[in-house]
Amino acid sequence: MSGLPPRLRELRERAAARYGANPLQLLALIACFALAGYAAGRVFAAGIWIGFLIWFVGAAIFHDFVLFPLYALADVAIRSSSRHRRIPVAGRWPPWINYLRVPAGLSALLLLVWFPLILHGSQHEYRKAVGLDTTPYLGHWLLVTAVLFAGSAVTYALSVRAGAGRPPTPPRHLPKA
Amino acid sequence: MSESRESTHDDGEPRQPSKARRRRVPAIRIPDNPPPGPFRPEFWRSPLRGPWLTSVLGLVLLGGITVVAITGLLSYAAYNPWLPLNDLTPGKGLLGFYLFDWPTSPSWLYRLTQGTHVILGLTLLPVLLAKLWSVIPKLFTWPPARSLAHALERASLLLLVGGAIFEFVTGILNIQLFYVFPFSFYSAHLYGAWIFIAAFVVHAAIKLPRVVGTLRARGVRHDLGASLAETRPEPPDDTGLVSPDPATPTMSRRGLLAFVGGGSLALFGLSVGQSIDGPLRRTALLAPHGRIYGPGPNDFQVNKTAAAMGIAPAETGDGWRLEVQGPRPVRLSRAGLLAMPLHTYALPIACVEGWSTQQEWTGVRLTDLARLAGAAGAVEVVVRSLQKGGVFSRVSLSAQQVADPRSMLALRVNGADLSLDHGYPARIIVPNAPGVHCTKWVRRLEFLRESA
Structure with a gap:
């Protein structure tokens, strides 16, 4: 084996240029679609393909066009309010945006995952299986949320105190030109 | 701009369109400039x-x-x-x-x-x-x-x-x-x-x-x-x-x-506690199976209550008999089972839903029950529950599972009789099996010669 003959190599390069990537990538993708197609065939054979397809595509659409815009907009709202409420005189007030963002984000994450328990959505099946009520979960989530915000507030207060002794720092912006 | 590029895109030579099909379907043209918004x-x-x-x-x-x-x-x-x-x-x-x-x-x-x-x-x-x-x-x-x-x-x-x-x-x-x-x-x-x-x-x-x-x-x-x-x-x-x-x-x-x-x-x-026993279980504030039932011997995680599975009190009372099928079928009362050699092992119940708990189970070995029914050598067992419906009302255990000396028909847990929600009068407990294979309210054991 002394490498590919020049004509074959040329053919491969032309094929790659036409395809747009290394032909190995095409092989890998064909393998991917073959396996995924086989599994999709099993879904079809199980007689659940309509619901499956709706949930599968719906999952991607829900994330990209509902969940992502929602939290991106929430973040824009937090950022703009943080910009408006900045206290310019003192200069020693550190930016508080992340002290709001982090507890709010973590609390929202916990709600996103556990909403069937927190909002009693699975109450009926839960009671049948576990023999108990889902009532305490709302309290648990509120408790965790309160602890997160309280912890954040305390951390912020400490950073304000630590900054009080220092000379005011200039407002932080990326240098413009 | 792109119009002209499109029209000179062909190979230059004025070629006789032998068949009109090349141009009949208008190609979907994607503008070069992205539309406004997230595409930019x-x-x-x-x-x-x-x-x-x-x-x-x-x-x-x-x-x-x-x-x-x-x-x-x-x-x-x-x-x-x-x-x-x-x-x-x-x-x-x-x-x-x-x-x-x-x-x-x-x-x-x-x-x-x-x-x-x-x-x-x-x-x-x-x-x-x-x-x-x-x-x-x-x-x-x-x-x-x-x-x-x-x-x-x-x-x-x-x-x-x-x-x-x-x-x-x-x-x-x-x-x-x-x-x-x-x-x-x-x-x-x-x-x-x-x-x-x-x-x-x-x-x-x-x-x-x-x-x-x-x-x-x-x-x-x-x-x-x-x-x-x-x-x-x-x-x-x-x-x-x-x-x-x-x-x-x-x-x-x-x-x-x-x-x-x-x-x-x-x-x-906030969820790992549901897979841990002891006081750390209380840390599972946001997990379905981190709940505390109480201090008693039967106060541990329940999955599928007797009421939900349609277990009538009459079926589990004194009239309950275990049918053991094999070459020499037998019927056993709970007292009859308790009179057999009993063994105690600490074994976990581990659910497909991720939670688990280890308890101390006491019961009769499956191998002893197989021998009683005249089933010798490598045998599998089909376990049938009293529960009405549900995919796990009948399950098969492998010959390897039957043969393990810790695989039991459990009658007691932590020194007390099983509670109804934990499978009274008798439940299966098999080491390392998924929880749904540890059938509760067992009605019949059918020992079969190993199939494979």
Whole structure:
């Protein structure tokens, strides 16, 4: 084996240029679609393909066009309010945006995952299986949320105190030109 | 502008159109300029997005999801679906190629693998969300497909993203008993996993060289050491991840990673307790099976109450008899069973939903019952419950499971009679078997010669 003959190599390069990537990538993708197609065939054979397809595509659409815009907009709202409420005189007030963002984000994450328990959505099946009520979960989530915000507030207060002794720092912006 | 390019695109020679079919279908023309909004790169302004951040998150997912996928496939094997009655996805075809006789030792193996599957899955959710956030500009890349290669790769990404979210969503809803999906969880979660795995492996293979290259070139220490004031956008490149018009950072890159890690820690810390016994169980404030029932011997996790499974008090009273079928069928009362040699073992109940608990069970060995019914040598058993309906009212246990001296028909737990919700008058307990195979309210044991 002394490498590919020049004509074959040329053919491969032309094929790659036409395809747009290394032909190995095409092989890998064909393998991917073959396996995924086989599994999709099993879904079809199980007689659940309509619901499956709706949930599968719906999952991607829900994330990209509902969940992502929602939290991106929430973040824009937090950022703009943080910009408006900045206290310019003192200069020693550190930016508080992340002290709001982090507890709010973590609390929202916990709600996103556990909403069937927190909002009693699975109450009926839960009671049948576990023999108990889902009532305490709302309290648990509120408790965790309160602890997160309280912890954040305390951390912020400490950073304000630590900054009080220092000379005011200039407002932080990326240098413009 | 592009009009003229289009018209001179043919090979120049005025060729006689032998057949008009070439031009009959108007080609769908994609404008060169992206439409306004998210299709324009300058729409995306986060100064933190870039190949470094995406590589770090991708690497965490590569390791984590690999473990979740393997433990998930093991969970299917743990059901011993090759035995009659046990396969909840009988149409699996070649996807069951790896199944094997699930062992009974170590007794805590399924507790560990399935606890890991569920808790690690929950822990990885914030990383998955952050990873999707980091690459979201690519969803709106323009033109939608640059080449055949690009089009095919994007099609595989639909399988990747759709599959990832589908698997996380169905899993997370199922462990909360929130059965809102219009399909059997077992089929959908298993076949969905294979679609996802196909796309995941290829995605990792295509992207790994770039991830390694990026982390080699930029290192990890630089960004982990940079405070907010020192945080700069990553240098412009061809990945389409770095914003051409970055906003002023409001969070450092390490701050973002800590935020994501904090989310993982919160989900982990508030749910891992449901897989641990003792006082730590109380820490599972947000997990379906972290509840405390009380201090009594029967006060541990219940899954499927007697009332929900239609167990009438009369069926479990003094009139209850265990039918043991084999070459010499026998019928035994509870007193008769208690008169047989009793053994006590501490064994876990480990559920497919991820929670588990170890208790001390006392009962009669399955091998003793088999011998009583005249079944000698390697025998399997079909266990039948009093419960009305439900996929697990009948299950098969393998010859290996029957033969383990710790496999019992349990009558007592922690020194007390079983409670009705824990399977009174008698339940199966098999080391390392999924909880649903530890059948409660047993009515009949049918010993059969090993089939395979």
